[in-house]
Amino acid sequence: MRTSHRASLPQYSIDRQRRSVPSTYIHALQLFVEAKRDQTLQEGSSSAREFSVLYEYQHKYVTALVKQLPSGFPTQSQTVSIHPPTTIRHKPLRQGPFLLQPSPLTIEGSEGGDATDIIYAVLGNGESEESDDEAEKLGIVMIAYQDGKVDVCLDVDKVEARWEKKTVNTNFNIYLLVPALSLRCRILRMIYPCLLCMRRWTWGLCPR
Amino acid sequence: MFAVYETVDLGIVSTVNQIDPSLLDILQGNHPVFVPDPIHGDSLYLYHAFGVQALNFRALLEGLAVALQDENDDKGGALQAELKKEQGVEVTPILSTFSVERR
Numbered sequence: 001m002r003t004s005h006r007a008s009l010p011q012y013s014i015d016r017q018r019r020s021v022p023s024t025y026i027h028a029l030q031l032f033v034e035a036k037r038d039q040t041l042q043e044g045s046s047s048a049r050e051f052s053v054l055y056e057y058q059h060k061y062v063t064a065l066v067k068q069l070p071s072g073f074p075t076q077s078q079t080v081s082i083h084p085p086t087t088i089r090h091k092p093l094r095q096g097p098f099l100l101q102p103s104p105l106t107i108e109g110s111e112g113g114d115a116t117d118i119i120y121a122v123l124g125n126g127e128s129e130e131s132d133d134e135a136e137k138l139g140i141v142m143i144a145y146q147d148g149k150v151d152v153c154l155d156v157d158k159v160e161a162r163w164e165k166k167t168v169n170t171n172f173n174i175y176l177l178v179p180a181l182s183l184r185c186r187i188l189r190m191i192y193p194c195l196l197c198m199r200r201w202t203w204g205l206c207p208r
Numbered sequence: 209m210f211a212v213y214e215t216v217d218l219g220i221v222s223t224v225n226q227i228d229p230s231l232l233d234i235l236q237g238n239h240p241v242f243v244p245d246p247i248h249g250d251s252l253y254l255y256h257a258f259g260v261q262a263l264n265f266r267a268l269l270e271g272l273a274v275a276l277q278d279e280n281d282d283k284g285g286a287l288q289a290e291l292k293k294e295q296g297v298e299v300t301p302i303l304s305t306f307s308v309e310r311r
Binding site (some may be wrong): 029099105107109117141149151153 | 209210211212213215216217218219220221222225229230232234236238239240241242244249252254256258263265266268269270273276281289296297
């Protein structure tokens with residue numbers, strides 16, 4: 001009995017790098033990266049040039065993933081086994097955990113409690129066709145806690161795939177300190193009008 | 209990083225405190241869960257042990273989007289003015305299951 005049980009165990013793959021994902025994920029990622037890259041090429045501003053380096057990396061990565069897909073036009077989604085591309089020498093950069101800034105308020109009389117759920121929300125497209133600019137894509141992140149607290153955060157500094165490389169800047173402080181680098185920078189500077197005392201939500205009034 | 213815009217208090221702590229502050233331990237069993245509205249993209253529901261609240265974020269995001277557009281068109285101060293309005297997420301209680309049994 002014991003031997004037959006052991007024989008029925010599945011054979012696990014030794015290659016831990018391989019992952020199975022729906023092929024639609026990769027096609028969607030390809031379209032997304034290409035759209036971002038095309039847009040930065042059209043803009044030509046200094047912040048766009050900075051991002052274009054990043055988008056070239058992302059494009060290289062997703063191209064290597066697409067090459068692993070079975071050939072032919074996909075008629076329906078199928079699960080495909082892929083491995084991380086080896087065409088990029090640098091390691092992918094691990095990002096996070098993310099800071100909540102300024103610190104969320106606490107509810108009076110409560111000791112806090114665990115966060116129980118998180119959701120990302122963005123206004124649906126297609127309702128206002130003419131304003132599909134960057135602002136329209138502003139997303140919010142909501143986090144719910146046991147004591148009935150909900151933190152509402154703005155996703156101003158969008159997470160981008162990055163790689164460990166010195167020229168690709170990963171320090172968000174640059175966004176705060178270099179003036180008018182991008183639209184996101186401008187939101188951040190409005191939210192934190194006083195860069196010295198970021199702890200408080202000041203609406204332009206520095207408490208000091 | 210996430211820029212914290214506002215903190216919403218659903219009023220659970222204050223409601224429980226009014227009855228008996230020693231009851232606050234029951235919050236350990238509370239587990240709020242978000243459910244997106246399947247039809248309206250600007251609404252969410254928050255289910256928890258004491259009821260359901262609807263959260264609408266259209267006014268918040270539209271206000272910021274318009275202000276950002278005006279800033280782009282060099283109408284200075286539009287974003288600052290919008291932030292001063294303190295337009296937050298609209299919270300509507302739609303079901304309260306809070307009840308107290310007294311002997």
